Structures are given as C-alpha cells and as structure tokens.
Amino acid sequence: MRESPSNNANVVAGCLRSWNANAVAEVIEFRGETTIVVPRELLRAAAEHCRGDAKLRYNLLSDATCVDRYPGEPRFELNYHLVSIPRKEKVRLRVWLAGDDPVVDSLVPVWPGANWLEREIFDLFGIRFNGHPDLRRILLPDAWEGHPLRRDYPVEGYRDVPNTGELFRKSSTP
C-alpha cells in the first residue's frame, strides 16, 4: 500500500523540481515520513537548496546514516535526516550508491555537523566523501581491516582473535 505524499513532501519536491527538473528521482511516503531520493551528482546542490531556500530552511542536519542492501544493487543507501527548526518540519534525503563505486560529495560544506557523521559512515561502511576535510576512521583503530557494518562482514569478525589490525597481530605471533 502506497501512502500519498504529505503537504511538506509536496513543498520540498516542488521547490527542488522548480530549481532543477532532475533533482527529485522519487518521493516516498512511509508512516508519515517523507523521503526524497536525489541523484548522486546533485546531492550537495540539493542539500544547499534545502538549507538556503526561504521556503524550506532545513537548517539542522539531524543525522546521516547508511544502509547496506547487499547483495542488492545499488548497494548502499545514504539517508540524511534534515530538520527545519523554524518550520518544524523534517525530511529525509536519500542517495543510492553502487557497490563498486561508493563515492559521493560530502555535505560538510553545507552543514559542518556532517563531519563526524560522514567519518562514521566512512569508517563502518567504507563510503568515501568527496571534499571532506578530514576523512579518517573515527571509531575503529586506523589499522582495522574492512568495514564492519557492511552486511557481508560477519558479526563475529573474520578470525577467532579480535581483529585489531597491525597493532596486536605483531605481538601475538611467536
């Protein structure tokens, strides 16, 4: 059963379409939450539009996260949750990324708060963000192998000793 788009969904989609006819690939409404699917190459411009447009004013980036649809393709689904404090509205921007080319423009130039959120996605999913000022691992050690939140990464890790990268492996060999 498909839900009909809410008022706010129409406002956001309308605004983005009037700026660029290709900006909205799909509008999804699920349980009262609006998702706007944006083509990958337009993400940063669309985000800037959401923040700057006087009718939208999404000034707070609440959250950014990724879903791995492995073995489906396109594999990665990036979700940005935006909040407009003055308008009291929420919306979700979504971008699909292919498994063999998980690269997207960083949103740090639009919302500086995206910095650690994108680092976390880079760390745990291995998605690279173009134009990110400081793209390093954040939660795991720098020498960690793989990206644990990918669906093809086993819950218990790859080996029976903890995967701690170079740091511990050297000392554990006789």
Place this chain on the structure above:
Amino acid sequence: MTTVETAVGTAKTMVLNMGPQHPSTHGVLRILLELDGETVVKAVPDLGYLHTGIEKSCEDKTYSQAITLTDRMDYLNPLGNNLVYCLAVEKLLGLEVPKRAQYIRVMMVELQRISSHLVWLGTHAIDLGAMSVFLYCFREREEILKIFELFAGQRMMTSYIRIGGLALDPPAGWRQAVERFLKMMPSRVDEYETLLTENRIWIGRTKGVGYISAEDAIALSMTGPTLRAAGVAYDNRKVFPYSSYEEFDFSVPTRTESDCYARYLIRVAEMRESLKIIRQAFDKISNEGPIKAEAPGIIPPQREKMKTEMEALIYHFKIFTEGFSPAPGEIFVTVESPRGELGCFIASDGSPKPLRVHFRGPSYINLQALPKLIEGQLISDVIACIGTIDIVLGEVDR
C-alpha cells in the same frame, strides 16, 4: 594512533595528550591539545575506546531482543534509549500504545532526566573543585534509582519500556514512593543552587567560558541544553511531541549567554520543569488499565491466557523463537534525551531481524563542537568545556 598536523608549527607550541584515562572525561576520551603556553591552539578528539558495535549486534537480534542493548549505550539514560527504540519499532509496526502506558513512560523518562542531570551536575562540579555538590546530587539520584528498582527490578539497565508498552504493571506502593520524591526534590534543587548559583568560584570558572554562537551551534548539529543555552528553543518534546507530551504543560528554558554558566542554569531549570511533568503524569496515570497494546503475535500474551488459550500459547512460542516481521520500510524517530536529540533509525526488509539500526547519539554529535568551544581558551577551561557538553562515552562510541 592519530597523527595530528599542528596549526602553528613545532617551534612555539607543544602537543599535550589528554586521556584516554582522565577523570574529567567521564569515560574514555582522548584529546590531543596543541598548546601555546597555557592557551589551546588546536584540539583533536580521538574516540572509539568504548566502541562495542551495538548497531551491528542489533542486526543479529530480533526486534525485541535488541532492547537490552539500547540500555547500554547512554548508561545515564537507559529508559530514554528504550523509549526511542520502542517508539521506532512501534511506528514501523503502526502500533498504538495505551494512554496509561504512555503516561508511565513520560513519568519514567522525566525521572531519568533528573537523575541524569544530577550526575552531570555532581561530576561537573567535582571537576571544577566543588566536592560537596557531588555528594548531595548522588543522594537524590539514589532515591530515583530506588524508584526504578521498584518499577523494573533493576536500578540502571531497566529495559522497562518494551515494544507496545511496558514490561510490568506499576508495583504496589509506587504512588507513595513517587509522591515522597516529588515532595522532597524541589527543596533539594534549591540546595544545589545555594551551593553554586552565586558561588564566586563557580561563576569565575564557568561564566564566559566555552562560548558558541547559535548559528555555529545549529551548523554543528548541536541539540539539547547546549543549543537552548544559545537561545534556540528547540526541544523535541515541544516541536515533535511523542508519547503524549502535547498533553503536558511545561516550558522550555532558554538563555542567550551560551556559556558554561548558562548551560548550568538551563539544566537546573530543566530539573524543575521535569518535576512539573512528573506531577502531571502522576495525576494522569489511572490505577487500572492496560499497559500493553493489543497486538497478538507482537506483544507476548498474558500468562493466564497462555494456560487456557491455544492461540496465545502459539503466539508466545512464535514471538520468542522467531520474532515478528514488520513491513519493509525505514523509520527515524527522535526524542529529547537529557543531552539533546536522541534519534533511532530502523530499516526493515520484512524479516524478523532489523536490516539496520542506527542511533543518533546527542553526545557524539555535540562532542564535535568541543574544538570550537576550547580553541583559544585556557587549558584549565578544557575541563569545564568537556563537562558542560555532558557527554556519555558509552553513547559516543556505541
């Protein structure tokens, strides 16, 4: 582990390693500080020491099993974590929770907010040299934990809020216990204020320290008391009400100074507002009524029915062996935790286990602003600034 490019160069400045084992970080946080004399030139937080992969573990559990993991993220706000997770799953399922359960939830999370603010106040004060406040705060926190023990049988990792309602009916004698607390607490909050609000040392250590403008705070995605101290009245309980918060009468304290002292005043004022909400919830909670939604196959049946009805027994077996399967879709729910906007994102693929669970921890995101708060300040203010953000490392690293 982390290599840092220094801002000024090696000739004038030195790099000081603070943490990961440092009493004022309230957990395991490491900060690399580049100092020019006593002034902080650059600060680089280094996290992950408490990373336990909770989000990954959630993917390997059924929806109900994952509740116990949420307790262990923000260990000063376990009921709030339970709440946001359960609200997300309920929204995914389209479940309606009975009003009585909603009011009890509100009462419990507001008690939790007070207890969390008490830990914050006590530890923040002890960091800045005021020893006795800590002892007072923990005295009252103990009373709150006793109430939790009464309700849930557990003091901290309660897992009291469950999908579709609550784990247990309120116990006999709960009204007396909460009533006693409500009578006692306002004068105790006054006590903390007499110790600190006009204390010259306290003012000297906190006033004008750790300033951030409202624009910067929003741009850095800060929420909670830190944002409200900058003059932005953004509170999820008011803006996006959940669990019947729209029926409660309370105000959202804001200030404009945006320094450590203003954040202290905001949190004290919030404790008083929480007491108002608890009082209203206390009056709204009826003595009789359901505490769980009516949803066979999702909510475990009553014990009595299991012994008399075949369907109830089958559902019970299926819930605990296989779980339940919500419709495919994505949900993002936010609540106001003591630290700010706590969010839970769940993606379902229609199987009994979530495809992805993600928590938007307010500590994690607020901590991002730490360099902004301390760069250009004195090294002694670093402690005040870490304390004022009110981070819980369990939530930062998850």
